[in-house]
Amino acid sequence: MLDERKARILAAVxxxxxxxxxxxxxxxxxxxYGLGISPATIRNEMADLVEMGYLKQPHTSAGRIPSERGYRxxxxxxxxxxxxxxxxxxxLQRCIRAKAREIATVIQQTGLVxxxxxxYAALVTSPSGKSAYRHIQL
Incomplete structure (x- = not known):
């Protein structure tokens, strides 16, 4: 678990x-982001976040970007x-009601919506024919 300051910096990045x-x-x-922290302190915390695997530095003199672990x-x-x-x-409700009889269509329409x-791009997949939906939550 990250301390509050590191978490705020990670969120900003x-x-x-x-x-x-x-x-x-x-x-x-x-x-x-007005975190009330000096750039030097932020730089040190960002270096720690890189060492911990939450951020990456694409080039030596570049800023930081999130890693997969940072996103997670x-x-x-x-x-x-x-x-x-x-x-x-x-x-969403109108879309689902209009196409409720064909689950594949519902999934496709929901992805489009x-x-x-x-x-952003939306990727949706449908389950095998043996599965049934009881509830869809977004």
Whole structure:
């Protein structure tokens, strides 16, 4: 488990990388995320996070990017899930109701809706014909 300061720095790096797809340096973290920590302290903490496997440094003079372990920690411990707004819920419910008889169509349509709502690619798979859904939660 990371201490609070390392966790806040990791969250800043992950969120920035998600938004920019660029490595981020300690000065930028200090300026952009207002953590109340000096760039030198952030640099030291980022070095620790690299040693611990949560961050990577793609080039010697580059900023840091999250590693797979860093992403996993962020998702499991730091990410704040957002409740979909009523319009998004309504859109998903209409999609599912309209295609409820054909589960493959439901899965395909849900993937398309998720891709539209998040502006990210969505990959969906369907189970074998022997499986049945009781509940779908997003």
């Amino acid at each position: 992950v969120e920035d990388f998600i938004n920019t797809a660029e490595p981020i340096g300690s000065r930028t973290v200090a300026r952009k 920690y962020y998702v499991d411990h730091l990410m704040q899930p957002e409740e979909p707004d009523e319009e998004e819920k309504d859109l 998720l891709a539209q709502l998040t502006n």
